[in-house]
Amino acid sequence: MTLVRERRHQQALTLSLPATAANHQFRRRRHHFPTSNRTSPDVENISDLKKLTVLGHGNGGIVYKVRHQKSNSIYALKVLNTTSSTIIRHQAAHEAEILKRLDSQFIVKCHAVFYTIEGEICFVMEHMERGSLFDSLRVRKKLSEDVISGVAYRVLKGLQYLHGMQIIHGDIKPSNLLINGKGEVKIADFGVSRIVEETRNNNNHNNNNNNNIGEAAIACMGTCAYMSPERVDSERWGGDYGFAGDVWSLGVVVLECLVGHYPLIGFGEKPDLMALICAICFGERLEMPETASPEFRRFVRSCLEKDWRKRGTVEELLAYPFVTKRSSSSNIEGLII
Numbered sequence: 001m002t003l004v005r006e007r008r009h010q011q012a013l014t015l016s017l018p019a020t021a022a023n024h025q026f027r028r029r030r031h032h033f034p035t036s037n038r039t040s041p042d043v044e045n046i047s048d049l050k051k052l053t054v055l056g057h058g059n060g061g062i063v064y065k066v067r068h069q070k071s072n073s074i075y076a077l078k079v080l081n082t083t084s085s086t087i088i089r090h091q092a093a094h095e096a097e098i099l100k101r102l103d104s105q106f107i108v109k110c111h112a113v114f115y116t117i118e119g120e121i122c123f124v125m126e127h128m129e130r131g132s133l134f135d136s137l138r139v140r141k142k143l144s145e146d147v148i149s150g151v152a153y154r155v156l157k158g159l160q161y162l163h164g165m166q167i168i169h170g171d172i173k174p175s176n177l178l179i180n181g182k183g184e185v186k187i188a189d190f191g192v193s194r195i196v197e198e199t200r201n202n203n204n205h206n207n208n209n210n211n212n213i214g215e216a217a218i219a220c221m222g223t224c225a226y227m228s229p230e231r232v233d234s235e236r237w238g239g240d241y242g243f244a245g246d247v248w249s250l251g252v253v254v255l256e257c258l259v260g261h262y263p264l265i266g267f268g269e270k271p272d273l274m275a276l277i278c279a280i281c282f283g284e285r286l287e288m289p290e291t292a293s294p295e296f297r298r299f300v301r302s303c304l305e306k307d308w309r310k311r312g313t314v315e316e317l318l319a320y321p322f323v324t325k326r327s328s329s330s331n332i333e334g335l336i337i
Contacts (some may be wrong), residue, residue, distance in 0.1 A: 104160035128178035172249035251303025
């Protein structure tokens with residue numbers, strides 16, 4: 001059983017800004033993306049983007065807040081240096097391929113991708129003004145069930161869209177759930193996502209080339225704390241992970257929002273690798289606060305069913321009372337910091 005261990009959260013740091021994009025030479029090749037929002041100007045040249053500040057960094061990249069100098073629109077620019085790692089290069093190219101397929105109000109929009117002659121891949125993303133759910137939890141510690149219900153609804157709608165596109169996100173966690181100025185939660189970061197039809201095709205063709213190596217490495221990545229039992233130990237729980245793995249991850253996130261800490265191990269315990277494996281694969285008791293409503297308990301238990309065959313599906317969970325009581329509202333005011 002092989003696991004790739006990563007830092008659980010990537011926190012923003014204040015850094016000196018490098019030279020602006022206009023000082024670099026860029027290839028003309030770029031990806032074009034579908035858009036249902038024609039009020040957003042199309043970014044044709046990365047040199048039109050002026051870096052304003054650093055929003056965060058990690059996994060070989062930096063995220064900047066940028067301004068489009070012709071329109072004054074604000075974007076987030078994720079810059080990945082792919083020269084030092086074959087895995088990062090495959091991961092970034094894979095993410096670009098997935099992002100150009102997506103167009104949903106529940107997914108952080110990608111407006112363009114540029115490739116530089118220095119080996120960087122630059123993603124021009126929708127700017128989410130309020131940061132991530134992780135940021136919100138750092139400030140508030142816990143969220144009310146009413147707010148959590150709204151979070152669950154929007155993530156489930158995002159997963160419904162992705163799974164309909166045959167895409168497994170593979171890394172649902174608080175730091176990958178971003179919040180805009182209206183309090184709307186959207187799914188971000190598709191670096192370890194999988195396209196089911198391509199995965200099946202790769203399994204049917206036993207080619208030992210660099211692309212297959214890169215895709216295999218990507219499939220093993222993600223954040224261990226939010227991985228499902230079948231992903232951590234496929235032999236014990238039967239088969240490779242699929243759509244049900246995203247549901248498990250959402251269940252962990254939802255419970256974390258209510259208790260105020262990572263919920264599968266005791267408060268204050270160090271979440272080392274072995275503790276996480278034991279909690280995810282072998283932990284028998286699912287402890288929830290006494291104040292948790294019956295609707296909340298039922299929803300979480302359905303998400304955190306260890307046997308993926310018995311776990312609730314996205315479609316089923318969208319019909320649960322815990323979700324439907326807030327599904328009429330797209331705004332989650334309680335998340336606006």
